[in-house]
Amino acid sequence: MVKIAIDAMGGDFGPEPIVKGCIQALKKKLFMPILVGNKDEILALLPKRYRAKILIVEADDVISMSDAATDAVKRKESTIYKAIELVKNGEAHGVVSAGHSGATMTLATLRLGRLKGVSRPALATLMPTRSGRRSILLDAGANVDSKAVHIAEFAVMGGCYAEDLLKIQNPSIGILANGEEASKGNEITKEAFKILSGYPGFKGNVEGSDIFNGSCDVITCDGFVGNLVLKASEGVASTISLLIKDYIRKSPIAITGALLMRKVFKLLKKQIDYAEIGGAPLIGIKGCVIVSHGKSNSKAIENAIYQAINYVDTGVNEHIVTRLEELKSKEV
Amino acid sequence: MVKIAIDAMGGDFGPEPIVKGCIQALKKKLFMPILVGNKDEILALLPKRYRAKILIVEADDVISMSDAATDAVKRKESTIYKAIELVKNGEAHGVVSAGHSGATMTLATLRLGRLKGVSRPALATLMPTRSGRRSILLDAGANVDSKAVHIAEFAVMGGCYAEDLLKIQNPSIGILANGEEASKGNEITKEAFKILSGYPGFKGNVEGSDIFNGSCDVITCDGFVGNLVLKASEGVASTISLLIKDYIRKSPIAITGALLMRKVFKLLKKQIDYAEIGGAPLIGIKGCVIVSHGKSNSKAIENAIYQAINYVDTGVNEHIVTRLEELKSKEV
Numbered sequence: 001m002v003k004i005a006i007d008a009m010g011g012d013f014g015p016e017p018i019v020k021g022c023i024q025a026l027k028k029k030l031f032m033p034i035l036v037g038n039k040d041e042i043l044a045l046l047p048k049r050y051r052a053k054i055l056i057v058e059a060d061d062v063i064s065m066s067d068a069a070t071d072a073v074k075r076k077e078s079t080i081y082k083a084i085e086l087v088k089n090g091e092a093h094g095v096v097s098a099g100h101s102g103a104t105m106t107l108a109t110l111r112l113g114r115l116k117g118v119s120r121p122a123l124a125t126l127m128p129t130r131s132g133r134r135s136i137l138l139d140a141g142a143n144v145d146s147k148a149v150h151i152a153e154f155a156v157m158g159g160c161y162a163e164d165l166l167k168i169q170n171p172s173i174g175i176l177a178n179g180e181e182a183s184k185g186n187e188i189t190k191e192a193f194k195i196l197s198g199y200p201g202f203k204g205n206v207e208g209s210d211i212f213n214g215s216c217d218v219i220t221c222d223g224f225v226g227n228l229v230l231k232a233s234e235g236v237a238s239t240i241s242l243l244i245k246d247y248i249r250k251s252p253i254a255i256t257g258a259l260l261m262r263k264v265f266k267l268l269k270k271q272i273d274y275a276e277i278g279g280a281p282l283i284g285i286k287g288c289v290i291v292s293h294g295k296s297n298s299k300a301i302e303n304a305i306y307q308a309i310n311y312v313d314t315g316v317n318e319h320i321v322t323r324l325e326e327l328k329s330k331e332v
Numbered sequence: 333m334v335k336i337a338i339d340a341m342g343g344d345f346g347p348e349p350i351v352k353g354c355i356q357a358l359k360k361k362l363f364m365p366i367l368v369g370n371k372d373e374i375l376a377l378l379p380k381r382y383r384a385k386i387l388i389v390e391a392d393d394v395i396s397m398s399d400a401a402t403d404a405v406k407r408k409e410s411t412i413y414k415a416i417e418l419v420k421n422g423e424a425h426g427v428v429s430a431g432h433s434g435a436t437m438t439l440a441t442l443r444l445g446r447l448k449g450v451s452r453p454a455l456a457t458l459m460p461t462r463s464g465r466r467s468i469l470l471d472a473g474a475n476v477d478s479k480a481v482h483i484a485e486f487a488v489m490g491g492c493y494a495e496d497l498l499k500i501q502n503p504s505i506g507i508l509a510n511g512e513e514a515s516k517g518n519e520i521t522k523e524a525f526k527i528l529s530g531y532p533g534f535k536g537n538v539e540g541s542d543i544f545n546g547s548c549d550v551i552t553c554d555g556f557v558g559n560l561v562l563k564a565s566e567g568v569a570s571t572i573s574l575l576i577k578d579y580i581r582k583s584p585i586a587i588t589g590a591l592l593m594r595k596v597f598k599l600l601k602k603q604i605d606y607a608e609i610g611g612a613p614l615i616g617i618k619g620c621v622i623v624s625h626g627k628s629n630s631k632a633i634e635n636a637i638y639q640a641i642n643y644v645d646t647g648v649n650e651h652i653v654t655r656l657e658e659l660k661s662k663e664v
Contacts, residue, residue, distance in 0.1 A: 130574050141510055144518040178473055178559035186476040186556045208563025212571040224518045225557055227510035231540025232561045236568040239544040242462050243603060247596040254596045260589025264579040271575060 001032050003055075004308045005083040005092035006301075008037030009062045010099015012294040018098060019045040021301025026053055031309050034092050036083045037062075057082055062099070065294060069102030073110060080104050084111050087287045094288035094308035096279065098296045105142050108282050108289040115317055117324030120146065121284030122154045123223065123291060124161055125230060128272045129214035136162055137176075137211060137219045140280055141227035148191030151175065151220050155196055156323045157283045158218035164314040165307075171217035173199070174206030176225060181205065188222065199327060237272055278303030281311055284320065288312050333364050335387075336640045337415040337424035338633075340369030341394045342431020344626040350430060351377040353633025358385055363641055366424050368415045369394075389414055394431070397626060401434030405442060412436050416443050419619045426620035426640035428611065430628045437474050440614050440621040447649055449656030452478065453616030454486045455555065455623060456493055457562060460604045461546035468494055469508075469543060469551045472612055473559035480523030483507065483552050487528055488655045489615045490550035496646040497639075503549035505531070506538030508557060513537065520554065531659060569604055610635030613643055616652070620644050 006022060008015045015037055022033045023046070034055040035042050042056055061078040063071075075081055080099050084107045086092035097104045109121055122139035129135055136158045139146065146154075155173045162171035175192055177185040182193060184205055196202045206216045208229060221229070248254045258265070270276055278300040279292035288311040292304045338354060340347045347369055354365045355378070366387045367374050374388055393410040395403075407413055412431050416439045418424035429436045441453055454471035461467055468490045471478065478486075487505045494503035507524055509517040514525060516537055528534045538548045540561060553561070580586045590597070602608055610632040611624035620643040624636045 128571070130571050130578070144510060176560060178476060178556050186554075189556075208560040208565075209567035209570070211564055212567040221560075222518075224510050224521075225560060228508060228540040228553075228557060228561055229564045232543055232565050233540075233568045235541035235544040236565045237572060238541070239460070239462050240569060240572055240600065240604070243600055244596060246462070247599045248593070251595060254593050257589040257592025257594075257596070261580070261586050261593060262589075263583060264576060264586045264589070267579045268572065268575055272572070 001030060002094070002309050002312050003032040003034055003092040004305055005034045005036055005057070005086040005095045006305070007079045007083050007095070007097040007099045008035040008042050009059075009079045010097055010294075011292070011296055012065070015041050016045055017296060017298040018301050020298035021296075022054070022305065023047070023050055024298055024302040025305040026050060029306065029309060031305070033305070034086060036079045036086070057086065063103045065100055067100060067103070069100065069106045072100070072103035072106050080107055084108055084289070087289075088112055093312040094290065096290045096292060096301065096304045096308050098292040098294055098301065101291050104289060104291050105282055108285050108287070112285045112287040112289070115284055115286055116321050117153070117328060118157070118284035118320070119153055120150050121282050122157060123280045124158060124283050125280045126277045127211050127233075129212055131214045132271065133214055134166060135211060135214065135217055135219060136166070137221070137226055137230065138283065139221065139223035139226050140230050141223045142282060144222065144224040146188065146222040148188050148195060151188065151192035151222060152195040152327065153284070153324060155199070155202070155218060155220040156327050157320050158220060159201055160316050160319040160323055161281070161283060162217045164316040164319055165310055166217075168217050171201050172203050173201045173218040173220065174203050174210065174216040176219050176221035176229070177205035177207065179205060180207060192220070195327075198330065234274075275300035276303060279307055281307060286317070333362060334426070334641050334644050335364040335366055335424040336637055337366045337368055337389075337418040337427045338637070339411045339415050339427070339429040339431045340367040340374050341391075341411045342429055342626075343624070343628055344397070347373050348377055349628060349630040350633050352630035353628075354386070354637065355379070355382055356630055356634040357637040358382060361638065361641060363637070365637070366418060368411045368418070389418065395435045397432055399432060399435070401432065401438045404432070404435035404438050412439055416440055416621070419621075420444055425644040426622065428622045428624060428633065428636045428640050430624040430626055430633065433623050436621060436623050437614055440617050440619070444617045444619040444621070447616055447618055448653050449485070449660060450489070450616035450652070451485055452482050453614050454489060455558075455612045456490060456615050457612045458609045459543050459565075461544055463546045464603065465546055466498060467543055467546065467549055467551060468498070469553070469558055469562065470615065471553065471555035471558050472562050473555045474614060476554065476556040478520065478554040480520050480527060483520065483524035483554060484527040484659065485616070485656060487531070487534070487550060487552035488659050489652050490552060491533055492648050492651040492655055493613070493615060494549045496648040496651055497642055498549075500549050503533050504535050505533045505550040505552065506535050506542065506548040508551050508553035508561070509537035509539070511537065512539060524552070527659075530662065566606075607632035608635060611639055613639060618649070
């Protein structure tokens with residue numbers, strides 16, 4: 001049975017949404033959750049009938065959002081550290097953490113190590129499109145100042161993820177740039193373009209708007225850029241939603257209209273809501289680590305757990321190693 | 333009277349929306365439009381009573397979107413070239429162009445020259461926020477591979493624009509980065525952070541989501557990054573709008589709801605529609621050039637003309653020169 005270690009304490013709202021998300025997942029999937037955190041707090045949230053279905057690993061140190069990621073390596077009693085050690089020691093197959101994302105990525109990289117051929121692991125996020133098919137954007141923020149070869153590696157890793165987890169055959173791969181023409185891009189992306197030329201599925205540069213129109217399955221970029229694009233996109237969606245609410249509040253007619261449109265807004269939310277995805281895998285490490293938002297609700301944690309289970313089940317890591325070898329042999 | 337040279341031919345839809353936008357602006361503002369393009373085509377679109385209110389400068393070469401920007405300098409009979417020459421020769425005060433944006437920016441920079449102290453001109457776009465107050469993002473795509481000093485200069489230019497054109501007193505200035513802490517950013521933005529430290533209004537790093545929440549008036553970044561953020565944001569807004577339409581179409585109840593919410597959607601559109609802004613000034617050149625989307629409708633052209641008139645009226649260029657001197661003297 002797949003065993004998923006879950007940092008029960010690290011999220012912004014404490015253990016409640018995490019334990020709840022774990023219970024929701026247990027209702028639908030067969031797996032063994034290992035909740036890492038304060039045993040008493042976890043048990044208080046856990047109905048009796050679930051106690052036999054989970055394991056608890058005691059850990060009382062919680063790395064808070066204001067702590068430096070660099071200290072994470074020293075804090076061996078922290079929930080994140082212990083969760084990752086469970087994977088390192090073969091006691092768990094994957095980790096879900098809504099705790100300090102910098103600490104999670106640092107520990108995952110340093111304690112589990114990188115896959116053969118991977119220079120830098122990348123955070124991969126699934127982006128909504130009109131058709132419902134998701135595109136993958138990576139790196140969404142694990143690294144800054146990426147070199148061209150890193151951007152090329154991200155592309156390869158994202159392609160494997162698309163094939164194995166999203167079941168997209170021959171996924172299309174693009175480099176995020178300020179124009180589609182091969183002449184567009186900055187120094188780094190132009191070099192990455194050369195490295196990826198001829199790689200299966202590589203279609204050249206794609207623009208910011210292509211992330212959401214479904215024209216490309218895998219979009220590779222530096223983590224500084226990916227983080228900005230992701231945060232700006234979330235900002236737009238949330239501003240539009242707030243503006244609609246502001247305007248509705250001012251008009252009784254619009255309130256009635258909104259009630260009649262309830263189903264539309266529900267469908268829209270399902271399509272663009274972060275909780276429907278639940279987390280971003282850190283791809284390129286020896287293991288499986290899903291990084292969730294600190295503000296994750298139970299639905300997000302539930303979906304992050306499914307992501308971890310699928311990640312482990314598909315053997316995407318072996319696929320990545322093979323494909324990176326192909327890319328490197330092409331370069332020579 | 334302020335004279336604005338307008339490339340009448342360069343947009344994706346030919347001269348029609350441009351001439352129409354010009355007429356709309358004439359109804360509301362006193363200025364002299366100089367339409368640059370094919371005289372017959374322009375006159376055919378111009379009601380007789382407006383003929384005395386405009387000038388036409390004949391130019392038949394149109395730089396198309398597929399042409400290389402680098403050829404623009406040689407095409408001296410092109411509409412963009414001639415429009416910019418009018419400013420260079422003192423026959424016009426500003427330019428509005430919905431034509432090839434690369435060609436427009438290249439010609440503006442090379443033919444008009446940079447303001448004293450400006451290393452690179454930047455494209456400044458106004459972004460919507462929930463409160464209605466706009467934030468300025470620059471560079472939105474005039475340059476790639478910006479150095480730290482360029483990013484600092486953009487901040488100063490954006491600050492002058494916010495004060496003079498948006499009438500924001502003591503505008504707040506932020507560097508777009510992957511986190512608010514001073515430790516966040518890439519090599520370039522960290523260096524820009526140091527240059528800007530102590531500059532009036534500078535508040536440090538801001539994140540992608542801050543562009544739309546109104547927490548910062550001026551947001552500075554490299555043009556590669558700015559272009560991606562801008563295009564991704566447009567992509568999100570358009571995808572949300574398309575999804576809402578898709579869902580509404582499937583349900584008669586939702587159609588009724590949407591009718592009752594018509595006013596809400598209209599207000600939302602007014603807030604986020606590109607046409608309400610109409611164009612982005614290229615800041616840092618000796619003159620005034622407003623770069624509009626190729627797909628601009630008449631409303632966008634009308635608003636771009638107002639932008640040009642205001643830009644000329646406020647004397648923002650002198651302000652920029654003074655402020656850049658202050659920044660440089662601080663550095664020494």
